[in-house]
Amino acid sequence: MTSSSVTAPLSSLTGVIERITFHSSESGYTVARLNTGNVKQLITIVGSFANIQAGQTLQLQGVWAEHPSYGSQFQVVKYKETKPATLTGIEKYLGSGLIKGVGPVTAHRIVKHFGLETLEIIEHQIDRLIEVPGIAKKRIAMIQRTWEEQKSIKEVMIFLSGHGVSTTYAVKIYKQYGDSAIATVTTNPYQLAIDIFGIGFLTADKIARNVGVAPDSQFRYKAGIIHVLDKASEDGHCYLPENKIIPMSRELLTVKGVPDSSGSNKRGQNEDETSTEIEEKTEHEADERAIVNILSEMVQLEELIRERDENEIIYYKPTFYYSEQHLAKLILQKIENSLDVDSDRVKSWINRYTASRKIQLSPQQYLAVLKAASEKLMILTGGPGTGKTFSVHTIFKLWKAMGRKIACAAPTGRAAKRLSEMTGLEAKTIHRLLEFDPGSMGFKRDLDNPLECSAIVIDESSMMDLFISHSLFKAIPKDCQVLLVGDIDQLPSVGAGNVLSDMIASEKITVVRLTQVFRQAAESAIIRTAHQINRGHYPQIEPISMKANSDCLWHSGGTEPEHGVQTVKELIEYYIPHAGFNPATDVQVLCPMTRGVVGTRNLNKVLQQLINPKSEGKDELVRGDSILRVGDRVMQLKNDYNKEVFNGDLGMVMKFDHIDKKVNINFDERDVVYDYADLNEITLAWATSIHKSQGSEYPVVILPLYTQHYVMLSRNLFYTGLTRAKKLALIIGSEKAVAIAVKQVKQQQRYTRLKERLEKAI
Numbered sequence: 001m002t003s004s005s006v007t008a009p010l011s012s013l014t015g016v017i018e019r020i021t022f023h024s025s026e027s028g029y030t031v032a033r034l035n036t037g038n039v040k041q042l043i044t045i046v047g048s049f050a051n052i053q054a055g056q057t058l059q060l061q062g063v064w065a066e067h068p069s070y071g072s073q074f075q076v077v078k079y080k081e082t083k084p085a086t087l088t089g090i091e092k093y094l095g096s097g098l099i100k101g102v103g104p105v106t107a108h109r110i111v112k113h114f115g116l117e118t119l120e121i122i123e124h125q126i127d128r129l130i131e132v133p134g135i136a137k138k139r140i141a142m143i144q145r146t147w148e149e150q151k152s153i154k155e156v157m158i159f160l161s162g163h164g165v166s167t168t169y170a171v172k173i174y175k176q177y178g179d180s181a182i183a184t185v186t187t188n189p190y191q192l193a194i195d196i197f198g199i200g201f202l203t204a205d206k207i208a209r210n211v212g213v214a215p216d217s218q219f220r221y222k223a224g225i226i227h228v229l230d231k232a233s234e235d236g237h238c239y240l241p242e243n244k245i246i247p248m249s250r251e252l253l254t255v256k257g258v259p260d261s262s263g264s265n266k267r268g269q270n271e272d273e274t275s276t277e278i279e280e281k282t283e284h285e286a287d288e289r290a291i292v293n294i295l296s297e298m299v300q301l302e303e304l305i306r307e308r309d310e311n312e313i314i315y316y317k318p319t320f321y322y323s324e325q326h327l328a329k330l331i332l333q334k335i336e337n338s339l340d341v342d343s344d345r346v347k348s349w350i351n352r353y354t355a356s357r358k359i360q361l362s363p364q365q366y367l368a369v370l371k372a373a374s375e376k377l378m379i380l381t382g383g384p385g386t387g388k389t390f391s392v393h394t395i396f397k398l399w400k401a402m403g404r405k406i407a408c409a410a411p412t413g414r415a416a417k418r419l420s421e422m423t424g425l426e427a428k429t430i431h432r433l434l435e436f437d438p439g440s441m442g443f444k445r446d447l448d449n450p451l452e453c454s455a456i457v458i459d460e461s462s463m464m465d466l467f468i469s470h471s472l473f474k475a476i477p478k479d480c481q482v483l484l485v486g487d488i489d490q491l492p493s494v495g496a497g498n499v500l501s502d503m504i505a506s507e508k509i510t511v512v513r514l515t516q517v518f519r520q521a522a523e524s525a526i527i528r529t530a531h532q533i534n535r536g537h538y539p540q541i542e543p544i545s546m547k548a549n550s551d552c553l554w555h556s557g558g559t560e561p562e563h564g565v566q567t568v569k570e571l572i573e574y575y576i577p578h579a580g581f582n583p584a585t586d587v588q589v590l591c592p593m594t595r596g597v598v599g600t601r602n603l604n605k606v607l608q609q610l611i612n613p614k615s616e617g618k619d620e621l622v623r624g625d626s627i628l629r630v631g632d633r634v635m636q637l638k639n640d641y642n643k644e645v646f647n648g649d650l651g652m653v654m655k656f657d658h659i660d661k662k663v664n665i666n667f668d669e670r671d672v673v674y675d676y677a678d679l680n681e682i683t684l685a686w687a688t689s690i691h692k693s694q695g696s697e698y699p700v701v702i703l704p705l706y707t708q709h710y711v712m713l714s715r716n717l718f719y720t721g722l723t724r725a726k727k728l729a730l731i732i733g734s735e736k737a738v739a740i741a742v743k744q745v746k747q748q749q750r751y752t753r754l755k756e757r758l759e760k761a762i
């Protein structure tokens, strides 16, 4: 638990965290106010804390320092959490969320009434709670129940908090493993990283070191290698070549830090820890030979799959390998033969249909409809306004005339909704189409129980990652025709793989490319600009002004990110209402990055303050340095099959139940209930990343582009962000950043072998 390299003798302090002034979840850097007994003289403490919450009683060691602006501060070098001993501690502990029926107000009343005896009374004479104003018998029964449950987790909690694990995670660990929690944590702490959302390798590693697992243990090396592959899959990779996995594992497994008496070290402080001023010394230099040996052992045990591609040795996690291999096989089976269809009859149907509707298909569209009649698998791709929807509509009519039973789906709820609106047919998310079964954590529709349809269209198919593509192809009946529609110039899927691009690049599958932009569409500056970007031209965008009537406008928001924040604020406050839009419902800010001043994290705070500020009667929940308020727009960050909410889904906070510790969030007219402990699954979404916006459309998009976003700037990022806007796109930032984005074509390479498997039937 270190914060800086300090040579002065350490002083000690014990107190209760009264409030957290600042906490960076990135670096763990925290400024908090500590109550050591005198509430009028709170002490400012500064240091690095992985998890810190108001109400924790902490024993701290550190040094006193004088800050030039803020005065006397206690710089924490190490700390440990202790059981609450003070009245405030008991009150915060009771109201911390662990005991249902006790919120902060009730906790205050109980402690006011019973003082230091509170815990004793709850333990042995719980009926006496009736003496506390506002507590009825029913509530006492609820408190009693959860107190009993809580007793069994108390031991686990004390153990875990002694090892730096926060209450929230301790509850999750207990929920996951029950009475074997301590056994799991002591024998295989790395299991936590696999089973518990929010605990990563670094936290598990910290716990492991605390419970005495040696840094060179095989256990640790294996977990580290898996972590490297998991991280790579978050960047879209399905495997890693040997010349990457070895140095990456080596770096991860080398332990640097300033050991303290409790054996913990700086590395474990936070999943994202980056910078440090600490003088680090190497405690354990990871051994390359050991990594190579363990890789081989894992291959033998089939914990990893090793393959040799053209040039190098590559390593897969088995699920990725088998999914990629099987997906390729299913695709190849599908394209083995096309259907025997009389093309003259199809042509005459198209002619009759277009004549009766007084429409004319472009030659590319004509080809798409003709091929869709007989191809078992076809890809239809094109940019905005090139008539994909128009073509799909005609294909539907043709399929219907051919007697096909049609199914429609898209990777996200929003894309499915749009597809329904456009086609008039019921469209589902792919997850729903495949009927997810929470019991088996798998899909009910698969090879043995395929979908009941003879033609299927998937819109926004560029968003399909390896796993959902594999699940989908497993569930598609043998003779069913498949039409994948998508815009190949958009960003690839958030999840691992580059499925649509790989399928196209293999040249094994029929692809129809629509390139002509239709007149109605070409009237939109959003669409014209998108095509300019796609061609690599610096886009001609009209500067913003009150008189402008283009749907795509440019605001030079200065070169500094701070100007960007100011510009976003001004647009939301003045321009957007003036242009006839509602900032609370119509606008989405899309950022290239999460971090930084014009990143989603910071902008969300700014926008929340602006669009949904604190107000009388609007309930809220303060968690660390973030606030969640009724009316906030939020985004789900992982697939939660039980709640049926998926990565990227947008919702709105409806109400809090501070007694039962639950919050209702509305997703697409459906209320979903979250335990407070699960709130790390969601984040504020007034601003979201462009990556997460794929498949969604918004009336108004504000797109800040700054050179600070350099690492992320690319043509397809800019293009994807811009084309999310349906009525108005406001691009702000520096011209240099726009130029960099337009020039940067190199899509970050994704390590996938679907293309090769399709080409060579590997």
Ligand SMILES: Nc1ncnc2c1ncn2[C@@H]1O[C@H](COP(=O)(O)OP(=O)(O)OP(=O)(O)O)[C@@H](O)[C@H]1O
Pocket: 359, 360, 361, 362, 365, 382, 383, 384, 385, 386, 387, 388, 389, 390, 391, 518, 519, 520, 521
């Ligand atoms: N053959 C056609 N004849 C006349 N109008 C057409 C034709 N094809 C498309 N359009 C019109 O062009 C516009 C864009 O077409 P459409 O919406 O199908 O494109 P899209 O590729 O689906 O675009 P996006 O990806 O932005 O949804 C629409 O107004 C559509 O009615």
